[in-house]
Amino acid sequence: xxxxxxxxxxxxxxxxxxxxxxxxxxxxxxxxxxxxxxxxxxxxxxxxxxxxxxxxxxxxxxxxxxxxxxxxxxxxxxxxxxxxxxxxxxxxxxxxxxxxxxxxxxxxxxxxxxxxxxxxxxxxxxxxxxxxxxxxxxxxxxxxxxxxxxxxxxxxxxxxxxxxxxxxxxxxxxxxxxxxxxxxxxxxxxxxxxxxxxxxxxxxxxxxxxxxxxxxxxxxxxxxxxxxxxxxxxxxxxxxxxxxxxxxxxxxxxxxxxxxxxxxxxxxxxxxxxxxxxxxxxxxxxxxxxxxxxxxxxxxxxxxxxxxxxxxxxxxxxxxxxxxxxxxxxxxxxxxxxxxxxxxx
Amino acid sequence: xxxxxxxxxxxxxxxxxxxxxxxxxxxxxxxxxxxxxxxxxxxxxxxxxxxxxxxxxxxxxxxxxxxxxxxxxxxxxxxxxxxxxxxxxxxxxxxxxxxxxxxxxxxxxxxxxxxxxxxxxxxxxxxxxxxxxxxxxxxxxxxxxxxxxxxxxxxxxxxxxxxxxxxxxxxxxxxxxxxxxxxxxxxxxxxxxxxxxxxxxxxxxxxxxxxxxxxxxxxxxxxxxxxxxxxxxxxxxxxxxxxxxxxxxxxxxxxxxxxxxxxxxxxxxxxxxxxxxxxxxxxxxxxxxx
Numbered sequence: 001x002x003x004x005x006x007x008x009x010x011x012x013x014x015x016x017x018x019x020x021x022x023x024x025x026x027x028x029x030x031x032x033x034x035x036x037x038x039x040x041x042x043x044x045x046x047x048x049x050x051x052x053x054x055x056x057x058x059x060x061x062x063x064x065x066x067x068x069x070x071x072x073x074x075x076x077x078x079x080x081x082x083x084x085x086x087x088x089x090x091x092x093x094x095x096x097x098x099x100x101x102x103x104x105x106x107x108x109x110x111x112x113x114x115x116x117x118x119x120x121x122x123x124x125x126x127x128x129x130x131x132x133x134x135x136x137x138x139x140x141x142x143x144x145x146x147x148x149x150x151x152x153x154x155x156x157x158x159x160x161x162x163x164x165x166x167x168x169x170x171x172x173x174x175x176x177x178x179x180x181x182x183x184x185x186x187x188x189x190x191x192x193x194x195x196x197x198x199x200x201x202x203x204x205x206x207x208x209x210x211x212x213x214x215x216x217x218x219x220x221x222x223x224x225x226x227x228x229x230x231x232x233x234x235x236x237x238x239x240x241x242x243x244x245x246x247x248x249x250x251x252x253x254x255x256x257x258x259x260x261x262x263x264x265x266x267x268x269x270x271x272x273x274x275x276x277x278x279x280x281x282x283x284x285x286x287x288x289x290x291x292x293x294x295x296x297x298x299x300x301x302x303x304x305x306x307x308x309x310x311x312x313x314x315x316x317x318x319x320x321x322x323x324x325x326x327x328x329x330x331x332x333x334x335x336x337x338x339x340x341x342x343x344x345x
Numbered sequence: 346x347x348x349x350x351x352x353x354x355x356x357x358x359x360x361x362x363x364x365x366x367x368x369x370x371x372x373x374x375x376x377x378x379x380x381x382x383x384x385x386x387x388x389x390x391x392x393x394x395x396x397x398x399x400x401x402x403x404x405x406x407x408x409x410x411x412x413x414x415x416x417x418x419x420x421x422x423x424x425x426x427x428x429x430x431x432x433x434x435x436x437x438x439x440x441x442x443x444x445x446x447x448x449x450x451x452x453x454x455x456x457x458x459x460x461x462x463x464x465x466x467x468x469x470x471x472x473x474x475x476x477x478x479x480x481x482x483x484x485x486x487x488x489x490x491x492x493x494x495x496x497x498x499x500x501x502x503x504x505x506x507x508x509x510x511x512x513x514x515x516x517x518x519x520x521x522x523x524x525x526x527x528x529x530x531x532x533x534x535x536x537x538x539x540x541x542x543x544x545x546x547x548x549x550x551x552x553x554x555x556x557x558x559x560x561x562x563x564x565x566x567x568x569x570x571x572x573x574x575x576x577x578x579x580x581x582x583x584x585x586x587x588x589x590x591x592x593x594x595x596x597x598x599x600x601x602x603x604x605x606x607x608x609x610x611x612x613x614x615x616x617x618x619x620x621x622x623x624x625x626x627x628x629x630x631x632x633x634x635x
Contacts, residue, residue, distance in 0.1 A: 057450065064446055064449055130441055188437055195415075202421075317412075319411050321414055321419075
């Protein structure tokens, strides 16, 4: 199969794109900072006192608002795209997305419980309050995925087709539970729930960032080591088995990495659709299906796409802000269609 | 933090002394609460507002100010780009990390309660008056407001000695379709009570209703608040989308009233006494010898 781009060219291009996105994300925002101030503040932030004093405002905006936000965008975009590759590899279907194993709907259910029922958890310690939503979303995602995985297992084997159907059933079940919470919610909590479902990198703070960064790095280091096994799985499960791959272990790892990664991403930034589905597909269209290229390239592409989408989200309506989920789908869907139709012509 | 506090304070101080004439009072205001923005305007501080949220719709001139989005999903950098001295809002304002970031940028963040009762309102308006340097005006506005509400309460008590409180439903809708009925624990319920109406809905919060239960409650007066349309267009849409309403006593007697839905958000606003009076006029027609 011929590819549009050689892997080397693809990596150089994506790295440049990602660096550009990081720079734009740090340099642009509703507050217009002169380029010189941004650079000076950046130097001071990394501990080089070369710049003069008196840049507190620039330093604060760069260090406390834009930098955590950029890191959050990188991690969320990267891990969502990686999980997309993992799911498409597991189901051997390019239309698979992380939602299929129930992690998104589980997280949504967890979030709905936290938002609507939050006041019932009266006895929680004060410091835990702000993290309740994130923790519930993460546990919800992990819980439903674990259930889907359990339902797909029979006689020590994981049946991917059964898992897929179980995922659909549990997604519907979780959806109806979320609907019930929506009904019970009052006006204010309803709006919180709606906005959460559209995702946002707004209000990123380091405290929320670290868990996600650690998980993202873990997943991003682990999954590419299994690229060869994923390539073998493309041939079929028994074929992969004959090639000496422990298929059961691989499946377990893929599901676990996805649940962990998407769960953490959703917990930190809410639901952000389309990245997990489209980014791997896009990279595959450009560079072919080899997972050795696909996995690392998807991380870069996912991170860049999310940062650029976030830039639109915060600048389009400034000083107000769009939920990022609207932007990713709005940019992603037409682009995806274009690629599909171009391939057909 | 490597930020050296004294130096930072000095810089901010220098910065402010260029910006402001009055030494301590905040000059650039951002408001994230509909009723609060109205009070700031009523206290003569409208020219100090540099940005408002999407719930601040009154007075009309506020709509030309930069919008900082919905009060619950504010953006720190967006607010900071307006270079405010103060951000005011109700306890619904958020998300909390954003407020923390705004505070870290030395912007005063003042939270006000949206509780719909008089003591809260008194506290809020007095505090706003202090922040605006308009204490006298605040006291005067509050006094008039209290007098109006007292007169309102007295009027309701008086007519209720001769007339029974009418059964009312309040329908909150969007261009007539699938209205939500206001139940207990809502600003709407409080409003109906103050106006002397008897809210027939007994659930809590705003909930969709089946047409059947709507018909069985058979309200004497219908109050509708429409977010998309107003006036006769809203009324026509409501009855077109919900034909069952035509058979209610309220529709037959033509006792269908409109309420501005922005009155229901963010605590007691300055337009409230007038709205209450209009509602009472509708609830107790003719025999009330006004």
